[in-house]
Amino acid sequence: MFLATTYDKSSEAWTKFSPNVEVLRRMASYARSSADLLTNLIQQGQTGPYTWECLFRTPMNNYDAVVLLHRDKLSYPRRLLFPNEISLGKQIIQEKASKEFKPFLELDNIVECSDDARSKLLVNFDPSRFFLLDLKEEFPEMFKIWYDALGGDTIGLTWELKKRKRNEEDDSNQNSHVDVLKCVGELGKGFVRSVHLLKVPRLEA
Structure with a gap:
């Protein structure tokens, strides 16, 4: 090609x-x-x-669901030129940033000795990469993942279409996707800022 x-x-x-x-x-x-x-x-x-x-910027309405990440928890937050905000769809969760880790050492937190450095420095730690790996492992056939590998604060999700089961209602379909997105937020707890449902797929008959 x-x-x-x-x-x-x-x-x-x-x-x-x-x-x-x-x-x-x-x-x-x-x-x-x-x-x-x-x-x-x-x-x-x-x-x-x-x-x-x-x-x-990728238009948010091109996705079925959107995951926004805490910008100060990215590996290179200063590379984020155009942070995303979203007002579309239904907000599923909104979480505070974790205080348990920082992907980089701030200037006001300079280490004083080598032992101090070893206890604070995280080598090759990219929370986005590990979170994406967890998503792919936890939901291998649920959705496709779209992400800026250079360090974006947004993860886009598009649902994988499945065959409709007998007597399956649209309400239960929406509820199941809401539950999935809650699990996505829980999987990235402390790193995920908010999760938004934009579109519920129509299951194929």
């Missing part, structure tokens, strides 16, 4: 095993909307809420 873009004509990329069809469609959709926005910004200037920052 060969990937190319309209604006960046000097770059090129060949792929062999990925992306799959679903990811490819999502990439094409992002590229199309970003190109349209960039064209409008160039021709009309920055007006209204949709400015150049939107080029680096």
Whole structure:
């Protein structure tokens, strides 16, 4: 597969095993909307809420559920140029940040000796990476996970469609997904800031 873009004509990329069809469609959709926005910004200037920052943000309504992380618990919080907030859907949980760990040493907490350093320094500790691994292990077939590997504060979830069972009601379907998202929040307790349900999938007959 060969990937190319309209604006960046000097770059090129060949792929062999990925992306799959679903990811490819999502990439094409992002590229199309970003190109349209960039064209409008160039021709009309920055007006209204949709400015150049939107080029680096994924629209939240593209996900079925969204997990927001505590920014000060990220490995590189200063890399987070555009923090996300969300007002869509139904908020399932909201939690405070944990005081049990900090991914980095703050300047006002400089160590005084090597023993002090060994007791405080966490080497190669990335809470986002470990949380994602836990999600994939705990919910292998429940949803797909979308995350900015460079250090975003948002995790997007899209449900995996399943066959509808007999006498299965839509209310029970929504309740089951709410319970799953509560478990997601509990799994990342202290690191997860809030969890939001945006869409409940329609089960296939």
